[in-house]
Amino acid sequence: MTKQVAAIIVAGGRGSRLASSDDDRPKQYRTLAGRPVLTYTLEQFLDHPAISKVLVVRHADDLQLYDNAIADLKVPATDRLLTSVEGGATRQASVYAGLNALQYSECGVVLIHDAARPFVTHDAITAVIERLQQGAKAVLSAIPVVDTLKRANADTHSLSTVDRKGLWAAQTPQGFDLKTIWEAHQQALQSGRTDSTDDTAVAEWAGHQIELADGNADNFKITSPADLERARKIMEMTNQIEPPRPLAGSHALAGLGDVRMGTGYDVHAFDTGDAVILGGISIPHDRKLKGHSDADVVLHAITDAVLGAIGDGDIGTHFPPSDPKWKGAASDQFLHDAIRRVEDKGGRIAHIDATIICELPKIGPHRERMRQAIADICALPVSRVSVKATTSERLGFTGRKEGIASIAAVTVRLPF
Numbered sequence: 569m570t571k572q573v574a575a576i577i578v579a580g581g582r583g584s585r586l587a588s589s590d591d592d593r594p595k596q597y598r599t600l601a602g603r604p605v606l607t608y609t610l611e612q613f614l615d616h617p618a619i620s621k622v623l624v625v626r627h628a629d630d631l632q633l634y635d636n637a638i639a640d641l642k643v644p645a646t647d648r649l650l651t652s653v654e655g656g657a658t659r660q661a662s663v664y665a666g667l668n669a670l671q672y673s674e675c676g677v678v679l680i681h682d683a684a685r686p687f688v689t690h691d692a693i694t695a696v697i698e699r700l701q702q703g704a705k706a707v708l709s710a711i712p713v714v715d716t717l718k719r720a721n722a723d724t725h726s727l728s729t730v731d732r733k734g735l736w737a738a739q740t741p742q743g744f745d746l747k748t749i750w751e752a753h754q755q756a757l758q759s760g761r762t763d764s765t766d767d768t769a770v771a772e773w774a775g776h777q778i779e780l781a782d783g784n785a786d787n788f789k790i791t792s793p794a795d796l797e798r799a800r801k802i803m804e805m806t807n808q809i810e811p812p813r814p815l816a817g818s819h820a821l822a823g824l825g826d827v828r829m830g831t832g833y834d835v836h837a838f839d840t841g842d843a844v845i846l847g848g849i850s851i852p853h854d855r856k857l858k859g860h861s862d863a864d865v866v867l868h869a870i871t872d873a874v875l876g877a878i879g880d881g882d883i884g885t886h887f888p889p890s891d892p893k894w895k896g897a898a899s900d901q902f903l904h905d906a907i908r909r910v911e912d913k914g915g916r917i918a919h920i921d922a923t924i925i926c927e928l929p930k931i932g933p934h935r936e937r938m939r940q941a942i943a944d945i946c947a948l949p950v951s952r953v954s955v956k957a958t959t960s961e962r963l964g965f966t967g968r969k970e971g972i973a974s975i976a977a978v979t980v981r982l983p984f
C-alpha cells in the first residue's frame with residue numbers, strides 16, 4: 569500500500585560557519601537571486617506531487633524571517649505546509665522536534681532535508697520516496713566520493729591516503745518509515761547520544777539497515793561563505809535575463825521585446841536617530857530618515873521607476889501612507905510588489921540605475937553592499953544594478969543636510 573509522505577525541512581541552525589558582520593541572518597534566510605534559500609528548498613518539496621505534508625523546523629528567533637520566506641514562495645503552499653515548529657540546540661534535536669510534531673499526521677513515511685540544500689532535485693526526492701514505497705525503512709541520498717581522500721594532522725601535513733572504495737558522501741533528503749526513525753531518535757536521546765550529524769547515523773545506531781539512493785553533486789549544502797557565493801552565482805545564472813540580441817535591420821526591436829523605461833524620485837527628511845536605511849541596507853549615521861515606512865528613499869525611487877515603466881500608478885497608489893499597515897514597513901516589500909506586477913505581464917527588469925543626493929552619510933563605502941541588496945531584492949545579477957551618489961554642492965534642502973533625495977531609472981522588457 570502506498571504510504572502518505574511527509575517532509576521535514578530543518579531550518580533551525582544558526583549557520584555559524586557562515587557568520588558575517590554585515591548580515592546576521594542565518595544562512596537559510598540569506599538570499600539567492602532575491603529570494604531566501606529556504607524558499608527555494610521549500611518549493612522543491614511543495615512542488616513534488618508525492619508529498620502530502622511539509623513541515624519546517626525553525627529557530628524561536630526566526631519567526632519573521634520564516635514568514636518572509638513563505639511570502640516569497642512561487643508555488644501554492646495550501647494546507648500542505650504545516651504550521652512551523654521550534655527546533656532545538658542541535659540538528660538532531662531539531663529533527664526530533666519535527667518528528668514529534670508529525671506523530672498524529674496520517675503520514676507513514678518521512679523525508680528529512682536540510683533547508684541549506686536549495687538545489688535538491690525532483691529526481692533525488694523521487695528516488696528516496698520510491699525506495700520507501702518499496703518497503704525500505706531508511707534511505708540515504710548520497711554520491712560516491714570521487715576525490716582522493718587524505719587524513720591529515722592538525723597542522724595540515726598530509727599523513728596518509730584513505731581508500732575511497734565504498735565511501736559515499738551523505739546528502740539529504742534522507743527518508744524513513746516515520747515510526748522507525750521517531751523511535752530511533754527517542755532511544756538515541758534516552759541513551760545520551762545527541763551529536764549525530766545526520767539521521768541515517770541515528771538509524772544505523774538503532775540497528776536499522778540503510779539503503780542508498782542516487783543523490784547528485786549539485787545538491788551541495790551551503791556551509792561556508794564560498795558555498796553561498798557559489799549558490800548565488802548558480803541562482804543568478806538560472807534567473808539570468810537573456811542578453812538582448814544585436815541590433816540588425818528592421819527586426820531588431822522584435823528581438824528586444826517591448827522595452828520600457830521608467831523614472832522615480834523620492835525625498836525623505838532627517839529626524840533624530842542613529843542610522844538611515846538606504847537601498848535595503850542600514851548605514852550608521854547621526855540622524856535617521858523620517859517616514860511612514862522605513863523611509864528607504866532609494867527603494868522608493870526604484871519602486872516608482874518600475875511602476876512607471878509599466879504604467880501602473882505609483883508607490884502611493886498601491887501602499888497609501890494613510891494605511892497603518894505600512895507603518896515602519898520594510899520597503900523591499902514595495903519593490904517586490906512592483907516587480908511582481910512586471911512579472912505578471914510576462915516582463916523582466918533589465919537594468920536599474922539609482923542616484924542618491926545627500927551631503928552625508930558618505931555613500932561610497934556602502935555602495936557595493938547596496939548594489940548587492942538591490943540585486944537580491946530584484947533577482948538580478950549585480951552587474952545590472954548601478955548606485956551613484958552626488959551632493960548638491962551645499963545648495964537646497966539636501967545641501968543644508970535636511971534630508972536625502974533619490975532618483976532612479978529602470979529599464980523593463982515586456983513581451984510584445
Ligand SMILES: Nc1ccn([C@@H]2O[C@H](COP(=O)(O)OP(=O)(O)OP(=O)(O)O)[C@@H](O)[C@H]2O)c(=O)n1
Pocket residue numbers: 578579580581582583584585586594596625655656657658659660662663681682683684685789790791
Ligand atoms: N540546531 C540546529 C542545527 C542545524 N539545523 C539545520 O540543519 C541543517 C544542516 O546543518 P548545518 O549545515 O550544520 O547548519 P548550521 O548548524 O546552521 O550551521 P553551522 O554548523 O555552521 O552553525 C541546516 O539546514 C540547519 O538549519 C537545525 O535545524 N537545527
Ligand SMILES: C[C@](O)(CO)[C@H](O)COP(=O)(O)O
Pocket residue numbers: 659682737738739740765766767789791
Ligand atoms: C545531514 C548532512 O547534511 C548530511 O551531509 C550533514 O551531516 C549536516 O551536518 P554538518 O554539521 O553540516 O556536518
